[in-house]
Amino acid sequence: MRRFDVRTIGGILLIVFGILLLLQNLGILMGVVALIWALIFAGGGAILVYMFLTNRANWWAIIPGFALLSIGALIALDEFWPQVGNALGGAIFLGGIGLAFWVIYLFNREHWWAIIPGGAMFTLAAVAGLESVFEGAELGGVFFVGLGLTFALLSLVPAPQGRMKWALIPAVVMVVMGVLIAAAAAGGLALLGGIALILAGLYALFRIFVHRI
Secondary structure, three states: OOHHHHHHHHHHHHHHHHHHHHHHHOOOOOOOHHHHHHHHHHHHHHHHHHHHHHOHHHHHHHHHHHHHHHHHHHHHHHHHOHHHHHHHHHHHHHHHHHHHHHHHHHHOOOOHHHHHHHHHHHHHHHHHHHHHHOOOOOOHHHHHHHHHHHHHHHOOOOOOOOOOHHHHHHHHHHHHHHHHHHHHHOOOHHHHHHHHHHHHHHHHHHHHHHHHO
């Protein structure tokens, strides 16, 4: 899409935004204003996604594109299914941004870095969704486990420089931190510590046994 086309569409959208704002303030078309706003945000997101699909050099456009699509979906949910919008609004928005980063990687494996913010956004989306279901629950462990799984995935996916085995180090560290935080929140840290000591002792005995054979 040429720059002229983008500017033209942007100008038209600004005019439409202004008209809708005036109609809303005047109390006209109040029944369909939310739907129109949802379509406008979704339309803006679709334009940015189209810019990415027609020219992969515009990989940056997919991020605000998916963000606008998510906002459009949230406006529609708040209007027609407010219970769902209130419960999953944050998860939908964060998940949409996370999906954008993963799409960047899927279309260009050189952008392997996009897996990290994508996984982080999906993790935050999961935390936001769980918070709406389990109010007051300690979900810090879920966040670290999600980040750890993201780095574990990074160590498995193909990249131009080959497998990124270094990602296993932060993966293990974050998963262990997440498990410890979750155990502490559940009051089972002492139990987990005891199990860890038993496993360490069994491993030490195993090493001694192997060396004697």
